[in-house]
Amino acid sequence: MKILVPVKRVPDPATTIRVLPDGSGIATDNIKWVINPFDEIAIEEALRIKEKQGSGEVVLCSIGQASWQEQLRTGLAMGADRAILVKSEQPLDTLAIARILVKIVKDDQPELVIIGKQAIDDDSNQVGQMMAEMLGWPQATFASKIELADGKCTVTREVDGGLETIAFPLPAVVTTDLRLNEPRYASLPGIMKARKKELKEIAAESLGLDLAPRLKVKRLTAPPKREAGRKVESPADLIALLHSDAKVI
Amino acid sequence: MGDVLVIAEYQGDRFPKTTLVAVNAGLELAKKRGGSCLAVIAGEAVDAPAAELAKYGVAKVIALENPALKNYLADAWTDALAALIKKLGVEYVLATATATGKDLMPRIAARLEAPMASEIVEIGDDDTLIRPMYAGNVLATVEMEGPVKVVTVRATAFDAAPPAGNAAPVEKVAAEIAPDASRMQFVAFNQTKSDRPQLTEARIVVSGGRGLRSGENFKTVLEPLVDELGAAMGASRAAVDAGFVPNDLQVGQTGKVVAPELYVAVGISGAIQHLAGMKDSKTIVAVNKDPDAPIFTVADYGLVADLFKAVPEMVDELKKLKHS
Numbered sequence: 001m002k003i004l005v006p007v008k009r010v011p012d013p014a015t016t017i018r019v020l021p022d023g024s025g026i027a028t029d030n031i032k033w034v035i036n037p038f039d040e041i042a043i044e045e046a047l048r049i050k051e052k053q054g055s056g057e058v059v060l061c062s063i064g065q066a067s068w069q070e071q072l073r074t075g076l077a078m079g080a081d082r083a084i085l086v087k088s089e090q091p092l093d094t095l096a097i098a099r100i101l102v103k104i105v106k107d108d109q110p111e112l113v114i115i116g117k118q119a120i121d122d123d124s125n126q127v128g129q130m131m132a133e134m135l136g137w138p139q140a141t142f143a144s145k146i147e148l149a150d151g152k153c154t155v156t157r158e159v160d161g162g163l164e165t166i167a168f169p170l171p172a173v174v175t176t177d178l179r180l181n182e183p184r185y186a187s188l189p190g191i192m193k194a195r196k197k198e199l200k201e202i203a204a205e206s207l208g209l210d211l212a213p214r215l216k217v218k219r220l221t222a223p224p225k226r227e228a229g230r231k232v233e234s235p236a237d238l239i240a241l242l243h244s245d246a247k248v249i
Numbered sequence: 250m251g252d253v254l255v256i257a258e259y260q261g262d263r264f265p266k267t268t269l270v271a272v273n274a275g276l277e278l279a280k281k282r283g284g285s286c287l288a289v290i291a292g293e294a295v296d297a298p299a300a301e302l303a304k305y306g307v308a309k310v311i312a313l314e315n316p317a318l319k320n321y322l323a324d325a326w327t328d329a330l331a332a333l334i335k336k337l338g339v340e341y342v343l344a345t346a347t348a349t350g351k352d353l354m355p356r357i358a359a360r361l362e363a364p365m366a367s368e369i370v371e372i373g374d375d376d377t378l379i380r381p382m383y384a385g386n387v388l389a390t391v392e393m394e395g396p397v398k399v400v401t402v403r404a405t406a407f408d409a410a411p412p413a414g415n416a417a418p419v420e421k422v423a424a425e426i427a428p429d430a431s432r433m434q435f436v437a438f439n440q441t442k443s444d445r446p447q448l449t450e451a452r453i454v455v456s457g458g459r460g461l462r463s464g465e466n467f468k469t470v471l472e473p474l475v476d477e478l479g480a481a482m483g484a485s486r487a488a489v490d491a492g493f494v495p496n497d498l499q500v501g502q503t504g505k506v507v508a509p510e511l512y513v514a515v516g517i518s519g520a521i522q523h524l525a526g527m528k529d530s531k532t533i534v535a536v537n538k539d540p541d542a543p544i545f546t547v548a549d550y551g552l553v554a555d556l557f558k559a560v561p562e563m564v565d566e567l568k569k570l571k572h573s
Contacts, residue, residue: 129353
């Protein structure tokens, strides 16, 4: 089975993010860039499906600048077969990203798209669902278990108040949640092999799509900072203060 | 122009707080944009919840019915709702960012070729909306273009709509769903059994982290405190990752966002992504043995202590307080 995994490059989750004084963006010096953690889970799941089936192809796709090659190489080192980098210098909104990925799907014809449920930079949680609709495919977001048999896909989803199971025919889009798997690290031989794997670059403008952003970020600000309160000496003091001072119990 | 359609979720015939939050945000948005606020409730037969929803101040409620809408499924619901949205010609479509809202709204946006702003926390006066990014460490002011725009709201950022004086009219609409738009099948829902309040609705939340060391300790050490306070139980991502508790208890950037009156963090270090899910709580308490844990930078009351000693003592103190 051919599986497409869209991959986004994001700041390491442990990075402290600072807004630039003019509100035009975030300070990018000293940021370590990584694969979006949910996309890493998506790569791992695609690799496991391929390994279980004994055949297939895992294709990665990123939309960004030349420097994003680094994260695609990391994905190839984990075991993906090839990668596509759609180069764009413009700011793109989620609709534009979904349109580009849908074009890649139409050209490359995967049977399954696995993508992170959200990118931890803009926290939008939109692209997988948008792709599914544009393709007219079923979708399963927040997956904690994916089972494939006879062209049918059964997914357990992490929803409010419990777990939901849905089923649908392929092709489809699945978005990953935390407990789907634990991604592997790239091995040294994997890293060596990744250097020789295909990484194709395409210019976004060459795709003939309407990519004009319909959602524009006008400015960024830092939220009000919460001040640290006081330290208390004992559990008894704590409960007494919650009762008499904060009046919450 | 300026009309808002709120997509209302319901459980049985009860409206969870998250739905009333969407109604309130919809009313505010319609007022600021000079339109009126409508609401739709979709399902197999929704007379009763539609009549209930009509009491919360919206101009009209649409009861959108079709047997295929019995269980929520993204493809059929998108088909039915998108047709209604086009017919109504509203400018905004709005829902709360629950699991269903997050799943459904981007699909509707794609169908309508509309831009979408996720989890807004504020409605600007100048056609802007404010939404958090980077785990809430950045607030973005965004502007959307086009005849229709899709919005989800963060449940903790708006109050629940209070009941209004009179009831709005209810219009029944038979939903049309194309056969090829109904390929997803509902199989099962395994509800997490709990007598405790829901995380997103509770007045008090007690969360445990990796410091609890095991799922067993959540039961024997943390749960007595949770129940003594009549609280909902939450957990950090680290505790979920370690398999101590199910993921639907996760509070944080990629879990649930809560803002209760009182949030008690036990054995939680306070990683950026956890703080994103609870830092708007009214009063925050942290119990951690590490005095340098980042959780103390947001806590109103910090107790540096071994939780295995401190938590049972807190339970005892609460019992004493109750009997005094």
